[in-house]
Amino acid sequence: MGNRARIAFAALAGASAVTAGAVVFAGASAAVGPAPAPIVQAAQATCVTDGNGFCTVTHGLGKVPEAVVVSPNTPSAFNAFTLNTVLGSYTATTFQVRAMFTQTTPKTFGQIWFTYAAYGAAATTPTTTPKTTTPPPETTTPVTTTTPPPTTTTSPRTDPPTDTTTPAGGGG
Template identity: 65%
Template structure:
């Protein structure tokens, strides 16, 4: 910044201070990748869907790292809260949601707001994660015999028709 520009800023700051405003000392440049970060700021409007959401187009050419939104309400009784929708950022759009309170969306209504979208990394196709698996482990098993184990059998003595020892006819006697 040249001396003349710094002096003009100082005079403007004094004028704001004299009018009762807040003055921030110093100036700062844009922060980000060289030569300068990608930023888009605009004012826009849209009509919300049944959930109070609408999609906004941007021209960053990259998925924004950050999007800041600020509602611009035209009337004193038309206030709504405005937030970006988590996970909705793409290389060309993002979504906002307008709510009257924590549980009531501004459904099917026009909303006006300003936004600033700060560029993130350029859009690239992600590589799938490596799926290198460890070698399979083997569990020792008991060897099996090729011949089946014979089923044990019991041999019963043959039935005899002989007379029990001690003789007799079995009629008591």
């Protein structure tokens, strides 16, 4: 096999490997996550910290977030700070962050820029379970019937009475 044939063969084999890898990767990269998907609001924000490095951020999630992820944007090397959310500060409209230069030195009365993502539980539609009504169990009540005594009816006589008595003094 000549040099050109080897190069062509190597190129073909490489292209096949890349194509096969892309197919495998494409099949494996399908998005998988919780169902139903959580609601998320991501935004860039800015605020001025107070004397302890805190500031309150307004969000539009519409409910108390389950988690908030923050990332500081530091436009210059001399403005580096760490940023954390404040435990217990989440409400349906706000959360708090705290900016720190070091573990013990807050970034006080300074403007900070950051991005955040607030995550809330998926809006669930209430499911209604059809109510099944079970009829009460049948109870058997013993039925007692009393049979009336047989009644005898006498019908008026329509034939002439027969006299079965013999007259007194007659005889024979």
